[in-house]
Structures are given as C-alpha cells and as structure tokens.
Amino acid sequence: SQLMNELLEIHRDGRLLRVALNRPEKRNALNLELCRELAQVLESADRDASVGAILLSGNGKCFCAGMDLNEVAEADTGAITDVQEQLFTIGSRLGKPLVAAVQNAALAGGTGLAANCHVVVAREDAVFGLTEIRLGLWPFLVFRSVSMAVGERRTVELALTGRIFEAAEAKEMGLVHEVTPRLEERAAEIAL
Numbered sequence: 001s002q003l004m005n006e007l008l009e010i011h012r013d014g015r016l017l018r019v020a021l022n023r024p025e026k027r028n029a030l031n032l033e034l035c036r037e038l039a040q041v042l043e044s045a046d047r048d049a050s051v052g053a054i055l056l057s058g059n060g061k062c063f064c065a066g067m068d069l070n071e072v073a074e075a076d077t078g079a080i081t082d083v084q085e086q087l088f089t090i091g092s093r094l095g096k097p098l099v100a101a102v103q104n105a106a107l108a109g110g111t112g113l114a115a116n117c118h119v120v121v122a123r124e125d126a127v128f129g130l131t132e133i134r135l136g137l138w139p140f141l142v143f144r145s146v147s148m149a150v151g152e153r154r155t156v157e158l159a160l161t162g163r164i165f166e167a168a169e170a171k172e173m174g175l176v177h178e179v180t181p182r183l184e185e186r187a188a189e190i191a192l
Contacts, residue, residue, distance in 0.1 A: 007022055007023060007033060007034045007037055007038075008020065008021065008022055008037055008038060008041060009022045009059060010041060013188075014192070015050065015051060015052030015053065016051075016052065016053055016054075016055055016188065016191050016192055017045045017048075017051045017054045017055070018054075018055045018057070018188075019041055019042070019045075019054060019055070019056050019057075020056075020057045020058060020059045021034065021038070021057070021059060021063075022059045023059075024059045024061065024062075025060075026065075026068060027060070027062040027064070027065035027105060028058040028059070028060065028062055028063065028064040028065065028110075029064070029065050029066060029067060029068035030064065030066065030067050030068060030109050030110075030113075031067075031068040031071040032071065032079060032080055032083060035080075035083045035084055035086075035087045036083045038087060039083065039086045039090060042090050042094060042098065043090070043093075043094075045096065046093075046094050046095055046096055052096065052097075052192075053096055053097040053099060053191040053192065054094075054096060054097070054098045054191070055099050055100075055101060055187055055188060055191045056098060056099070056100045056101070056113070056117060057100070057102075057103075057184065057187070058102075058103070061103075061104050061105075062103070062104040062106075062110075063100070063101075063102040063103055063104060063105060063106040063113075063114070063126065064105070064106055064107075064110030065105045065107050065108075065110055066107045066108030066109040066111075066131065066132075067108060067109045069135070081141070084109075085141060087113075087116075088109075088112050088116060088141050088142050088144075088145055089116070089145065090116050091115070091116035091117060091118060091145060092145075092148075094118075097118050097119065098116070098118050098119075099117060099118065099119045099120075099121065099187050099190050100113070100114050100117035100120045100121065101121050101122075101183050101184055101186075101187035102114055102120060102121070102122040102123070102126045102167075102176070102183075103122070103123040103125060103126055103183055104123075104125055104126060104127070105126075105127055106122075106126060106127070106128050107127070107128065107129050107131050107164070108129070108130060108131045108132050108139065108142070109141075109142060111129060111130055111142065111175070112139070112141065112142025112145055114128065114175065114176075115142065115145040115146040115149040115175060116145045119177050119187075119191075120170075120175065120176045120177055120178075121176070121177065121178045121179075121180060121183060121186050121187040121190060122167040122170065122171070122176045122178070122179050122180075122183070123167065123179070123180065123181065123183040124166075124167055124179055124181065125167070126166070126167040126170070126176070126179075127164050127165065127166055127167070128165055128166075128167075128170050128175060128176075129158065129162060129163055129164035129165060130142065130146065130155070130158045130159045130162060131162045131164065132159070132162070133159060133160060133161070133162040134162045139159050143155060143159065146158070146175070149174055149175050150173045150174050150175050151173075151174075154173055167179045178190075
C-alpha cells in the first residue's frame, strides 16, 4: 500500500515502513511542514504494532541538503525550533529500528537526520557535514544527536570547520555503519 503526500512518499512493505523525503527539486531540504510530517509519521509508526522497522531515504539525487533556508528565514523561529527539537531527538525515542539509506548530500540537518537513525547505510557518493557555520550558525539542534553518534570532540570540530566529509570517513567516525553500492537493497535487508 502506498500513500503519497507531496512531502513524503510512504510505502508499506510487509513489516517494513519505507519513508522517502519527497522534495527532490529542493534536494529534500527540510521545511517546517516536512519536519512536522516526518516526525508525525515516525511517531505513529512507532505506535503501530504492525510496523517492525522504518527505512528512511530521500527521493531524487540527494538524501537531504539540510534546512530550507529560504523558508526558515520567513518562518516563526519558535515553531521551527519546536518541530526540529521533536525531529532531531526522535532516534532516542523510537522503540523500533530506524534505518537510513543515504546517497549524495546529507548536509547540516541532513547529517542530523542520519545521526538520529539507528543504522546508517550510505552509498560511496554520500557526503556529510555540519555546514551551518558557513552561514554563521551553530548547529544547536542537531549537535546532540551527532555527538551521540561520533563523540563530542569530533562534533565540535565538525561544527567549527563546517567541512564536508565523505562516506568512508563518516564510517570511520561511526556516523555511517556500512558503505555499499547496493544502497536501497542493503538498507532494506538490514531493516527487515
């Protein structure tokens, strides 16, 4: 059974719930509505006894290029902070495995999203980075989940430099568990 709303593509595959970010034309940038819907979908999947695991991916070229900055500039900061707080702590609240399949860019909030997943499978072309500092911002909202994945000193370094790093280094630091050309297939094998 497949459910399409504009921002997420949700597909049920036995006990596996596949959730794909679906703003390919915006490199799956997270706007307020997408953050809210994703958090709701993950939380309701957690309460649904028939769901065994969740596989998170991004449609199109990228996994997730971070926050949609055009929209964030116009939006109510309080609302954005609340919903991001909900989304970027979700990994620690879910009682079911959340597996990410990451290709191409997973930057800023995209790195935060990956860090919230219990298992991260990446394709060789995946790149990560806490790039917020390039805009003069500190990655407050994703800092905790990234530091739980890679350690605090490493997270401070990434946040201060804003550097972009590849899948192999992400694996070395513990953000990514497996790098494979068989991205979707491998992630589904793990999730199932």
